[in-house]
Amino acid sequence: MGACEEVEDPSFSILTEEIVNVSGERAIVLGRLIAFENIPFQDHGFYFSRNESFDQPIILSLGETSRPGRFLGEVDGLELGVGYFVKAFGNKDGEVIFGNTLSFQTLNPALQRFAPMTQFPGEEISIFGINFGDDTEVFFDGQKAQVVEVAFGFQIRVRVPPMLGNPTVELKIITRGIELIAAEPFNYATxxxxxLGVVIEDFVLIDNIFFQQGNRFFAGLGRDIANRPSNHIWEYSPGQSAWQRxxxxxxxxxxxxxxRTGYFGGGVQEPQLGGDALNDNFWFFDGNSFNAIPSPPISIVDxxxxxxxxxxxxxxGTFGIGSQVYRYDPATSMWQLRPxxxxxxDKSMVHFVHNDLLYIINKDKALLRYNLETAQSTLISEYPGPFIENFSDTGGLSVVVGDKVFIxxxxxxxDMWELDMNTLIxxxxxxxxxxxxxxxxAFFEHEGILYFLRYFSINPRMEFWKFDPNGF
Amino acid sequence: MKRFLKIGWLLSLVLLTTCIDKFPFTSDLPPRILNIEGYLTTSPKAHQIRLSRADIFGPEFNGLNRPEQLATVMIKDDLGNVESLNEVSPGIYLTNDNFAAQVGRSYNLEVILFDGKRFISRPELAAPVPEIDSVTFQSVRTPSLDRMNDEIGVQVIAHFQDPADEQNFYFWNILPSDYQLIGEPELNLNGPNHPTCPKCPNPLDCCKVCYVKEVPRPLNIFVAEDDEFNGIYQRRVIAYLRDNGIRFKGIFRLDMQHMSISQDAYRHLRLIDQHLRLNGSVFDLPPANIRGNMLNVEDQEDQVLGYFFVADERPIRIYIDESKLEYVLRPRTLIPTTCLAFRGSGMTTNPPADWNPQ
Structure with a gap:
């Protein structure tokens, strides 16, 4: 009876089951050890090779195992955009047993976009694409930049190097020896x-009006920081050394x-006993003199x-109905109620007109476009700068120069931003x-240069500044 | 003789008591397995992946499925494109608003937990789904455990041509749907503590029709493979909505997805459906964890619940009007007050902006 017993090696199979995921230089492969009992293997894993004969293979060793079931292996350092073969293996008592062979193609890298497209030197931008290798290098017009992180092969965080002269530069990356150039250039913030050191003598403008006609800037009325009301309007032209009353x-x-073009009016006048007195006078400056125009049917403040x-x-405004709109037509000298x-x-919200459409940035940073004819309002973008409620979400400037708006x-x-009205970037x-x-x-624009009056509550004073958006 | 009998009784009593010995046993708490739920379709929208930890579920105690927070979640396609998901609330990760799968592409879900554990799904192909010609509905009456009352419900039926030259797997998913909740404010009564006339009639002017959103329960999973009907024109039940006496008092707007899924996803969903149908009989399947398609890259023994699948999707929307149903549950459930008071918050008298039952 005993002589009839024969010890047989347990049967098993090794299967290369599936290519789970392939990127540029990485691949994850699933294998399976099929058996009805535990079988000791000294090693198991995968062989990778550029050819089916598996000469000079990349061996991915997963170590000892004895349990039947799935095993997963991830290999990196593969060449980009080439074909590979893979097969699972198991090493049992010095004999290497292989599974079936599967093939796959590693992927080529591509640069898709980067953001933001304008940034300061020393700050970060992110480059998005596919199949970036860990060895990726980034160049700004040939100047190598510090790569902060290559995240999961699709995002490169890079620190913008110092500007060497040209604010618009080519953005290039090199990954695994492959050179990729961004379709759009990178722009340094300019x-x-x-x-200008030109001040309105002894006066700080608050709650004031301002307007511009050609190269003539006007600012005035309002009050002083010491709460002194004013009925003065001053004028300045670029190149002059002083504001003239x-x-x-x-x-x-x-x-x-x-x-902002010469029409102004409403608000309140010199404080009276019992509170402010409304002032419903409206004016128009025709280039030579200030002419009274009819008052609107409502009182309006701010x-x-x-x-x-x-x-x-x-x-x-801040008095009456905050959404009411009236329109003055100079041709008929009539006011008309609009939707x-x-x-x-109110006046504290940044607003501008472009192509006869009104744009408003509300206190939630939403940029809204309002069609004055159809009374339709559309959310089109969001102001990207920070707002702090009741501290930095009011005031500001908005200057339209062609299809660009400086806000x-x-x-x-x-913060200062440039909005491209064609792309909304x-x-x-x-x-x-x-x-x-x-x-x-107050703010003005002349020949693409911005001018603005800014007042300061600490050490009360007003300064007159010039801003060249393209200067660097 | 009597004495022997007494001794015998006493002996047997002693023997019996000594045989009953309490066996101290405490079962091990099951590990809190990672649970990954979510799918991607070809409809552009913010697609959701939910990560949580499974907990005890049973008659005595249901644990909390705590969210798995601060994970890195990505969806990768076979071209190397990566969509990174943002955690919008604990354990809820969303793609960008207009993200969609492309038919013919395969996708992996990759998850890296805060503790560094990395999981990846097996690739899922977005296979094209056959177009639906029309969707109809009919009310049905089926015998129930209650001998006095049959169950009434509405079957939703899709009419479509199954392609002959390919193997297809279908999944019809019910989405949160809106319906008219009909109240009877004219039957309103004063409260029992009314100072002058408790429980007296006090008809209200408002409100008779409210709008509610719900996922109809009980939830069944409707999947199909075309082994038995390959190439044959289909008139197939794709959903069943039980009439609970409230749901079909007005108009019910059903939103669904008609989807193609992979064979493995089909198997997974069918197993879940079988588990949902367990009713405690001796013929039930033994309950068990259903293995999904997520793999721990470093530890293959680590089990993950849930299945990430990708589907080509066609949205389905039908309005089920009570007047077009042959059977409805009688008697109807009365809501003798304003419909706004029925379930508290979430009730509105304004129909959804795109409500169009015509």
Whole structure:
């Protein structure tokens, strides 16, 4: 009976089951050891090779095992964009047993986009694409940049190197010897600020109006930081050494609404006993003199004013209905009620007109486009800078230059941004180089250069600055 | 003789008591297995992956499925494109708003937990789904455990041509759906503590029709493979909605997904459906963890629950009007007050913006 017993080796199979995932230089492969009992293997894993004969294979060893079941192996350091063969193996008592052979193709890298497209030197940008290797290098016009991280083969975080002269540079990466160039150039943040040192003597403008006609800048009314009301309007032209007082003869007028083009009015006048007195006078500067125009049917304080289609609009404000809109037509000298805005607005909100459409940035940073004819409002973008409620979410400037709008310098904030109205892409500009705890009182534009009056509550004063958006 | 009998009784009593010996036993707590739920379809939207830890589920205690937070979650395609998901709430990870799978591409879900453990799904192919020609519905009456009352429900039927030259696996998924909740405010009564007239009629003017969103329960999983109907035109039940006396008092708007899935996903969903149908009989399947398609890259013994699948999707939306049903559950459930008071929050008298039963 005993002689009839025969010890047989347990039967088993090794299977190369599936290529789980392949990227540029990595592959994850699934194998399986099929058996009805535990079988000791001194080693198991996968062989990878560029050819089916598996000469000079890459051996991925997963070590000893005895349990039947699946095993997973990940190999890296493969060549990009080439074919590979793989087979599972098991080493039992010195004999290497192989499974079936599968094949796969590693992937080629590609550069898809990077963001942000404008950045400061020393800050980071992210480059997105596919199948980046761990050895990826990034160059800005030939200048090698510090790669902070290559994350999972699809995102490169890179620190922008110093600008060597040209603010617009080619962005190139080299991964596993393959060179890739971004379709769009990278832009360094530009913009140069200059304090012109030209001040309005002994006055800090608050709650004021401002407007521009050609190269003539006007600012005035409002009050001083010492709460002295004013009925003065000053004028300045680029190149002059001082602001000149104009011949305006109206009453004091604070928190007036202005079109930025020469129409202004409303608000309140010199404080009276029992509170502010409304001032419903409206004016237009025709280039030579200030002329009174009819008052609108409503009183408006801190209203939002703008010109569109050659007509003067007033809207909202902090007195009365905050969404009401009236339009003054110079051709008929008549005011006309227009559809209410779908939200309340006031003068503290950045707004501008482009192609006769009104744009408003609300206190949630939403950029809203409002069609004055159809009364439709659309959310189109978001202001990318930070807002702090009741601290840096009011004030600011917005200057339209062609299809670009420069927006920023909110209260107590130094950020400046450029918005491309065709692509709605925001680009950083250099931060304001003066003290940031200030507020914009007036802003103008001449030949692509921005000018602005900014006042400071600490060491009360007002400064007149020039900003060249393309300077570096 | 009597004495012997007494002794015998006493002996047997002693023997019996000594035989009953309490065996101290405490079962091991099951490991809190990682649970990965989510799927990707060809519809552009924010697709969701949910990560949690499985916990005890039983008659005495149901554990909390705690979310798995701070994980890195990515969906990769076979070209190397990577979609990184953002954690929008604990354990809930979303793609970008307009992300969608492409038919013909295969996808892996990769998850790296905060503790560094890395998981990857087996590749899932987005196979094209046959178009649906139409969707109809019919009410059905089926015998129930209650001998006095049959169960009434609505079958939703899809009409489509199954392609002959390929193997197809289908999954019909019910989404949260809106329906009209009909109240009877004219039957309102004063409360029992009313100072002058308790429980007296006090008809209300408002509100008779409210709108509610729900996923109809009980939930069944409707899947199919075309082994038995390959190439044959289908008139197939793809959903069943039980009439609970409230759901079909007005108009029910059913939102569903008609999807193609892989063979492995089909098997997984079918097993889940079988588990959902367990009712405690001797013919039930033994309950067990269902192995999904997620693999721990470093430790193959680590079990993960859940299955990541990819599907080509066609949305389905039908309005089921009570007036078009042959049977409805009688008597209807009355809501003798404003419908707004029925379930508290979430009830509104405004229909959804895209409500269009015509």
């Amino acid at each position: 913009g140069v600020y200059e304090n 104009t011949s305006f003869v109206g009453d004091t007028q604070r928190k007036a609404t202005n079109s 209203g939002l004013g703008f010109m569109a289609q050659g007509r003067f609009y007033i809207a909202g 209410n805005l779908p939200y309340n607005v 920023g310098l909110y209260d107590n904030n130094e 925001w680009s950083r500009k250099n931060r304001f180089s003066g003290p940031n705890r200030g507020r914009i009182a």
